[in-house]
Structure formats: structure tokens, C-alpha cells
Amino acid sequence: MSLDKIIVTLASILGIAFTYWFFLGKKEKEIQVSDSVDIVVEGGYTPEVISIPKNKTTKINFIRKDSNSCLEEVILGDFKIKKYLPMDQKVTIELTPKKTGEFTYSCAMNMYHGKIIVK
Amino acid sequence: MNQTKKTFSIKGMHCASCVMILERSLKKVEGVSGATVNLATEKATVTYDPAIVTDAKLSSAVSNVGYQALVNEEIKTEDEEQKEKQKELKSLRFKVIVSLILGGLVLWGGFPGLMKTAPMILQNFWVQLILATPVQFWAGFGFYRATLSALKHRTANMDTLVAIGTTVAYIYSAVVTILPELVTKIGIEPMPYFDTAAVIIGLILLGRYFEAKAKAGTSEAIKKLIGLQAKTARVLRDGKEIDLPINEVIIGDIIRVRPGEKIPVDGIIESGESSIDESMITGESMPVDKVKGDVVVGATMNKTGTFTFKTTKVGGETMLAQIIKLVQEAQGSKAPIQRLADLVSSYFVPVVLMLAFVTFAVWYNWGPAPSLLFALLNTVAVLIIACPCAMGLATPTAIMVGTGKGAEHGILIKDAESLETAHKINTIIFDKTGTLTKGTPEVTDIIPIESIGKDELLKLAGSIEKGSEHSLAEAIVKAAEEKQFVLSKVEKFQAIPGHGVEGIVDGKRVVFGNKRLMDKENISIGTAGDKISEMENSGKTVMMIGIENKLVGLIAVADIIKESAKEGLLALQKLGIEVAMITGDNQRTANAIGHILGINRILAEVLPDQKEAEVRKIQAEGKVVAMVGDGINDAPALAAADVGIAMGSGTDVAIEAADITLINKDLRSVAAAVVLSKKTMRTIRLNLVWAFGYNVILIPVAMGALYPLFGLLLNPIFASVAMATSSVSVVANSLLLKRKKII
Numbered sequence: 001m002s003l004d005k006i007i008v009t010l011a012s013i014l015g016i017a018f019t020y021w022f023f024l025g026k027k028e029k030e031i032q033v034s035d036s037v038d039i040v041v042e043g044g045y046t047p048e049v050i051s052i053p054k055n056k057t058t059k060i061n062f063i064r065k066d067s068n069s070c071l072e073e074v075i076l077g078d079f080k081i082k083k084y085l086p087m088d089q090k091v092t093i094e095l096t097p098k099k100t101g102e103f104t105y106s107c108a109m110n111m112y113h114g115k116i117i118v119k
Numbered sequence: 120m121n122q123t124k125k126t127f128s129i130k131g132m133h134c135a136s137c138v139m140i141l142e143r144s145l146k147k148v149e150g151v152s153g154a155t156v157n158l159a160t161e162k163a164t165v166t167y168d169p170a171i172v173t174d175a176k177l178s179s180a181v182s183n184v185g186y187q188a189l190v191n192e193e194i195k196t197e198d199e200e201q202k203e204k205q206k207e208l209k210s211l212r213f214k215v216i217v218s219l220i221l222g223g224l225v226l227w228g229g230f231p232g233l234m235k236t237a238p239m240i241l242q243n244f245w246v247q248l249i250l251a252t253p254v255q256f257w258a259g260f261g262f263y264r265a266t267l268s269a270l271k272h273r274t275a276n277m278d279t280l281v282a283i284g285t286t287v288a289y290i291y292s293a294v295v296t297i298l299p300e301l302v303t304k305i306g307i308e309p310m311p312y313f314d315t316a317a318v319i320i321g322l323i324l325l326g327r328y329f330e331a332k333a334k335a336g337t338s339e340a341i342k343k344l345i346g347l348q349a350k351t352a353r354v355l356r357d358g359k360e361i362d363l364p365i366n367e368v369i370i371g372d373i374i375r376v377r378p379g380e381k382i383p384v385d386g387i388i389e390s391g392e393s394s395i396d397e398s399m400i401t402g403e404s405m406p407v408d409k410v411k412g413d414v415v416v417g418a419t420m421n422k423t424g425t426f427t428f429k430t431t432k433v434g435g436e437t438m439l440a441q442i443i444k445l446v447q448e449a450q451g452s453k454a455p456i457q458r459l460a461d462l463v464s465s466y467f468v469p470v471v472l473m474l475a476f477v478t479f480a481v482w483y484n485w486g487p488a489p490s491l492l493f494a495l496l497n498t499v500a501v502l503i504i505a506c507p508c509a510m511g512l513a514t515p516t517a518i519m520v521g522t523g524k525g526a527e528h529g530i531l532i533k534d535a536e537s538l539e540t541a542h543k544i545n546t547i548i549f550d551k552t553g554t555l556t557k558g559t560p561e562v563t564d565i566i567p568i569e570s571i572g573k574d575e576l577l578k579l580a581g582s583i584e585k586g587s588e589h590s591l592a593e594a595i596v597k598a599a600e601e602k603q604f605v606l607s608k609v610e611k612f613q614a615i616p617g618h619g620v621e622g623i624v625d626g627k628r629v630v631f632g633n634k635r636l637m638d639k640e641n642i643s644i645g646t647a648g649d650k651i652s653e654m655e656n657s658g659k660t661v662m663m664i665g666i667e668n669k670l671v672g673l674i675a676v677a678d679i680i681k682e683s684a685k686e687g688l689l690a691l692q693k694l695g696i697e698v699a700m701i702t703g704d705n706q707r708t709a710n711a712i713g714h715i716l717g718i719n720r721i722l723a724e725v726l727p728d729q730k731e732a733e734v735r736k737i738q739a740e741g742k743v744v745a746m747v748g749d750g751i752n753d754a755p756a757l758a759a760a761d762v763g764i765a766m767g768s769g770t771d772v773a774i775e776a777a778d779i780t781l782i783n784k785d786l787r788s789v790a791a792a793v794v795l796s797k798k799t800m801r802t803i804r805l806n807l808v809w810a811f812g813y814n815v816i817l818i819p820v821a822m823g824a825l826y827p828l829f830g831l832l833l834n835p836i837f838a839s840v841a842m843a844t845s846s847v848s849v850v851a852n853s854l855l856l857k858r859k860k861i862i
Contacts, residue, residue, distance in 0.1 A: 008480055021471050022273055040716040042268045043271055048272065067207075069327065070276070077453025081451050109508050110460065111511055112276065
């Protein structure tokens with residue numbers, strides 16, 4: 001095998017390993033929320049993982065900064081909520097979860113995800 | 120001075136004095152020039168100078184006096200949302216047109232076979248570079264921005280794939296144009312691929328444009344429902360008729376409705392009568408006649424008469440508002456079938472990126488010469504053809520169209536899960552009274568035995584039953600009153616529980632009741648026995664009337680079966696669903712009704728609190744059970760069933776207890792709901808098979824799986840056509856549901 005081929009093979013293996021580590025190996029940082037939280041919608045949801053208390057109303061404010069049409073709606077399927085997010089405007093969703101657990105939410109195309117942990 | 124106006128909700132208001140307190144407090148804020156607070160809508164509208172007044176100041180002015188202001192609440196109307204979407208769509212269309220024109224020119228000058236027909240200037244690599252650059256970085260800017268912001272979150276998406284794929288093609292082409300000797304050195308003819316990059320961007324944007332347009336169609340049902348709302352109401356206040364915006368109408372207002380006008384809110388008719396078209400709410404096309412005391416529903420259309428009604432529900436409490444809320448909730452809910460798509464899509468893009476690395480390495484190492492070129496083009500094809508969007512859109516778009524279609528037919532589905540479960544139903548239990556029957560007994564037969572006329576018999580029965588509180592007595596008194604008989608006075612009236620009644624009418628002793636009463640009184644039934652058995656066998660309750668110890672006549676009362684029952688049950692049986700009936704009636708009456716309706720499985724003599732246990736018993740047989748009831752008395756049974764279906768009364772939507780609510784009371788809607796569920800699930804399955812199959816088959820093709828056998832490779836431009844078509848076709852397939860017949 002010539003040198004260039006060895007380099008290409010090694011680079012590809014490194015590329016695969018990097019892709020795996022970068023996208024699939026990330027650790028989720030959980031933010032504890034008591035009353036309200038602002039979630040910035042830009043290439044995903046920041047903060048991505050929040051934990052909220054059970055049986056208490058928590059306000060989640062989505063602020064969309066990304067014009068990507070994928071992100072124009074947020075769907076909290078487990079809470080039966082689908083909201084249109086206008087650009088640069090605060091959209092408040094009030095949640096009063098009745099059971100504990102992990103609930104993911106996503107954009108309308110299910111490409112971007114966030115998680116709400118009810119404790 | 121710059122002035123701005125803001126409307127926001129206020130929580131905690133309960134009386135008119137709250138209005139004064141709030142207005143005063145808000146007006147005291149420096150920079151506020153006006154404040155009006157509406158108690159009915161619980162909203163404040165404030166005019167102020169934005170340079171001085173902040174949201175926090177308004178909010179504290181409200182909280183200082185003990186209320187809560189929702190200053191940042193979303194107050195965008197559907198119209199504004201629509202306008203914004205239109206604006207985005209317009210800008211997208213402009214980008215599509217520009218990039219397709221520029222991309223087309225580059226393709227003409229650069230694509231083998233086509234380039235010979237192109238003017239020399241287009242064949243120039245530098246001209247192609249100039250034409251392709253704005254497409255790559257202006258039209259394609261969105262892909263880069265989305266990629267970068269996603270990378271910040273360590274996520275990747277569709278845009279990442281497009282951005283990487285087209286950038287690879289663009290950079291290679293730019294190198295070939297600027298430094299051709301670099302590729303010549305490694306034995307490759309310097310040929311740019313600007314056409315690939317530019318046309319891919321143009322086509323993918325075109326796909327997004329169509330997809331956005333089609334997606335707008337999936338939420339049409341909600342738009343239609345919102346559009347039903349009347350804008351104003353003609354309210355009678357202080358003896359005057361005034362036109363008020365709908366949100367200023369309060370409970371207790373008297374509203375006048377003239378022929379051809381829309382009824383603005385829910386209420387009860389005070390005076391006048393009319394025929395009302397309720398089809399927009401119930402799906403029932405026949406107009407309904409309404410008189411004083413009847414309930415009218417907002418958004419329905421008054422046809423012939425003029426009437427006034429007293430408002431009972433406004434704002435979010437009206438039936439229309441509740442329907443809209445329910446449909447919106449259902450459309451935002453998640454079907455269990457979607458979980459697989461969720462799981463796959465969370466790994467999808469990173470896996471495609473890894474496959475792209477594999478493709479490049481394999482083609483570079485083992486591909487034919489020029490291997491670098493093959494490796495590059497096939498990698499680009501892999502990145503471009505992968506379409507995670509189709510997987511994401513497969514379920515939600517079908518759910519949106521399905522629930523919307525249901526609402527149009529008066530079938531309200533609580534959530535996606537209920538819609539999904541409904542297609543598996545194989546047994547449906549119907550509650551008898553009020554569901555299969557009208558629920559209000561009526562006199563069906565009047566049979567005189569001695570020399571007495573029918574009218575006289577009914578009058579006598581009506582007179583003696585007047586004092587009784589039994590539900591059957593009500594039917595008899597009503598029938599007598601309908602004939603406008605003057606009922607006689609009854610002396611020494613006595614009700615004998617489980618038997619009937621007795622008393623003195625016009626000086627004669629009259630007894631009225633069942634066979635047991637006759638036995639007790641030693642009254643012989645004689646030849647009437649056969650007639651009694653015959654009527655009882657057909658589900659009627661027969662009562663006998665005796666004067667001075669002699670049987671003079673029979674009156675039969677029955678709960679009338681709904682007109683739609685037979686057809687509705689037949690439709691279910693045709694779907695292969697077993698139908699059962701549950702009732703508190705005795706076995707004989709229940710069997711009789713079951714026989715008329717063709718129901719074989721009869722659960723008779725079941726007390727209301729045992730219904731739930733009966734549902735569970737059938738579930739234990741391994742059946743998927745739906746329970747159809749009125750949603751009020753049988754809530755536990757509805758909740759216990761796999762799918763609880765409530766026949767709404769048309770005014771009081773028993774939303775909470777039921778998975779599916781049929782607002783039109785038409786029993787054919789039960790089968791329609793099952794058919795809707797089956798069709799929606801078929802659409803979802805087809806969408807998922809298509810979306811998964813597309814990726815599973817075409818990604819390996821793009822990697823070059825067919826090359827060793829057939830020498831076939833996928834041109835990246837065709838990959839982009841396939842990609843763009845795939846998500847559009849999923850949405851289009853969901854929209855096809857709209858045309859399917861369910862009833």
C-alpha cells in the first residue's frame with residue numbers, strides 16, 4: 001500500500017472515531033430549573049437538558065434565534081404541545097408535570113432534540 | 120413622543136373593582152398614557168412610551184396591587200404567524216429561482232454531453248466559479264449557519280450533510296480552476312464540478328420550498344376551525360342593540376341573531392325560534408330546529424328565524440374553542456409508532472458522516488483511476504442522498520391530517536396514541552341507554568281492551584301518572600300533554616314501589632302498573648297475555664290499566680332506537696369488529712333490542728358500577744376493546760377500555776373521559792373513527808417504509824454498491840433530486856389522506 005493510501009485510510013479511521021466521539025459521545029449537562037427557564041433555539045436547544053419539579057408549574061420560554069425552518073416549531077409530544085416559534089420572540093410554555101421521568105422534545109422534523117427530566 | 124401599545128393577560132382578576140385598581144395602578148407608571156383592563160377577557164391594553172416604560176415596570180405595577188401580569192405571553196395571532204411564514208416562503212422562492220438559473224448555466228457549460236452546445240463563455244472555468252460562488256455562499260448560507268450552530272451543540276443534521284457535501288465539490292472545483300497543475304500532477308484531468316455544488320443547492324432549496332407549501336396544507340383543519348369564529352356579536356345592553364367585538368361579550372349578555380347570521384358564542388335561546396345549520400361543528404348536514412330553552416353553539420349558522428339568546432360560555436370556554444384546543448393538542452402529541460423513527464433519527468446523521476469516510480477510503484484505495492475523483496464524487500453523493508427529514512415528517516404530518524379530517528366530520532381525537540390504538544380495536548361495547556337508544560322513553564302502543572277509546576285510555580293513564588316520579592310515567596304524561604288533554608284530578612294517589620300506582624279518578628278506582636300489580640289486585644289478564652308477551656319480546660315495557668278490578672287497556676313504552684344505530688353497527692361488523700351491548704335492563708328486554716340491532720353479545724342487568732369490570736373481562740380474553748357511552752355516567756368504563764368513545768351531547772363535550780368524542784351523536788361515526796384510524800396508520804406505515812427504505816437502499820447505491828456488478832454509480836445531482844423528492848413525497852402522501860372517504 002502506497003503512503004498516500006495509508007494516510008487516507010488512517011485519516012478516515014480517525015474521522016470516523018472523531019465523528020463518533022463528537023456527536024455520539026457527548027455528555028449531557030443537566031440544568032435544574034425551579035420557576036422558569038429561557039431556552040435559546042439556535043442550532044438546537046440551549047440548555048439542552050433541564051430538570052423540573054413534579055406537580056409544580058414551570059415556565060419554559062423558547063426564544064428562537066435561528067432562521068432554519070426546521071426549528072420553527074417545537075413539539076413536546078408527551079405534553080401534547082406544539083408551538084410555532086416566531087424569530088426573536090419569547091414563547092412561553094407552562095408545564096405542570098404529573099409524573100416523573102425523562103421526556104424528550106424536538107423540532108417539527110425531529111432533527112433537534114432537547115430533554116425535560118421531571119423529578 | 121413615541122407611543123406603543125401592548126396587550127397582555129392578567130391573572131387573579133375576579134370582580135369589576137379589580138379593573139379599576141389595575142387601571143389606576145398601570146396609569147400611575149411614568150410614561151403610560153392609557154390603560155384599559157377587560158374583566159371578561161382578563162386582558163390589559165396599555166399605551167406607553169417604550170423609551171421610559173419597560174415590561175418589568177408594567178409587571179410590577181400589576182403585581183403591586185396583587186395580580187399577576189403575563190407581559191411576555193405570546194399574543195401573536197394566527198394571521199401574523201401566517202404573514203411571517205409567507206415572508207420566509209417568498210425569500211426562499213427567490214433563492215430557489217436565482218440558484219437554479221445560475222446552477223443551470225453552470226450545468227450547461229460544465230456537464231459532459233451538454234457543454235458542447237453551450238456558448239464558449241459558459242465553458243470557461245473562471246466564469247463557472249463566478250456563477251457558482253453566490254449560489255454556494257448566498258443561497259446556501261442557511262446550510263452553513265445551521266451547521267455551525269448545530270456543531271456548537273455537538274449535533275449534526277440535514278444541513279450539515281448538504282453543507283459538507285457541496286463544500287467538498289465546490290472546493291475541489293475551485294482548486295482545479297485556480298491551480299490546475301496540482302491535479303494534473305497526480306494524473307487527473309482538471310475538470311471542475313461547480314455544476315454539482317450549485318445544482319444540488321438549488322434543488323434542495325426547491326424541495327424545501329415545496330415541502331413548506333405542502334406542510335401548510337397539513338394544518339389546514341385548524342385554520343378552518345379558527346376561521347369559523349364570528350368576529351362580532353349584536354348585544355342588547357340597556358335596551359339598545361350594539362355590535363361588540365366577540366372578546367367583549369360576557370356571560371349573561373343577551374344576543375340577537377338574524378337570519379343568515381353566524382351565532383357568535385354559546386348560549387340558550389330566550390325568545391324566538393329558528394332552524395340552525397350545525398354542520399361545521401357536528402358534521403351533520405341536516406339543519407336542526409331550535410326553540411326557546413334550546414342550546415345554541417357559537418360558530419353555527421342561523422338559517423331562517425330571528426331569535427335572542429343568553430350567553431352561557433365565552434372565550435376559551437366555548438365549544439369551538441374547546442374543539443380547537445383538543446385538535447391542537449392531538450396534533451402536537453406523539454404516536455407510539457414514532458418512537459422507532461425518533462431512535463433512528465438521533466443516530467442517523469453521525470452514521471451517514473461515518474459512512475462518508477468509509478466511502479472515501481474504499482474508493483481511494485480500491486477504486487478505478489482517477490481514484491481521488493471517484494472517491495470525492497461518491498462521498499458527495501452519500502452525503503447528499505441521505506434524507507433524515509422524510510423520517511421525521513412521516514408520522515406527524517399524517518397525524519395532523521388525520522386528526523384534522525376527524526374534526527371536520529365531528530370526530531374529535533384526543534391524541535395520536537388514541538388514533539393509533541383505534542385501528543387495532545376488535546370488540547366494541549355499546550352502552551344501550553342514550554347511546555344506541557335516544558335515552559328518553561316514548562309511548563309506542565296504546566291498546567284498549569274494553570269499550571274505551573285510545574284517547575280516553577291515554578288521558579286516564581296520564582292523569583294517574585301525573586303524580587308519579589317514575590321515568591316511564593314521564594313518557595306517558597308527556598304523550599297525554601302533547602295531545603293537549605285536560606288531565607283529571609286524582610284522589611288518594613299512591614305509588615306502590617316495584618308495581619305501579621293507584622288512585623281514584625272521576626270517582627272510580629284506577630290501578631296502573633305491571634303484571635305484578637294486576638296479580639296483587641286479582642285482575643285477570645285474560646287474552647291480553649299474548650299481546651303483552653309479544654310487545655315485551657320486542658323490547659317494550661308494557662303497563663296495564665285497570666278500572667274497578669277490570670283490565671281496560673295496555674300502554675307500551677320503549678326507549679326508541681336511534682336511526683343511525685342499525686347502519687352504524689352494520690358498518691362495524693363489516694370491518695370485522697365484534698359488537699356487544701351493555702345495559703342495566705333485564706335480559707329479556709336487552710335480548711329484544713339486541714335482536715333488532717343484530718347484536719349477539721348482550722351484557723344485561725349490569726349495574727352502572729359494574730360496567731368497568733365487564734370491560735376488563737372482555738379485555739382479559741385478549742381483545743382490544745372500545746367502549747362507546749355518553750361519557751358522563753360511564754366514565755370509568757370509558758377509561759378502562761383501550762379506546763373510550765363518548766357520544767357528546769352536541770353541547771357538552773365530555774373531552775376528559777374519552778379518547779375519541781363524537782360530537783354528532785351519529786352512530787355511523789364510530790365506524791368512521793375506526794376507518795380513519797386504519798387509513799391514518801396505513802399512511803404512516805407507508806411513509807415510514809418509504810423514508811426508511813429510501814435511505815436503506817439509496818445510501819449503499821450512492822456508496823457504489825452497484826458498481827462492482829453493474830458499473831453503476833449515482834451522480835450527486837441525481838442524489839439531490841432523489842433527496843428533495845423524498846421528503847416532499849412523504850408530506851404529499853399524508854395530504855392524500857384528506858381525500859380518503861371515511862363515512
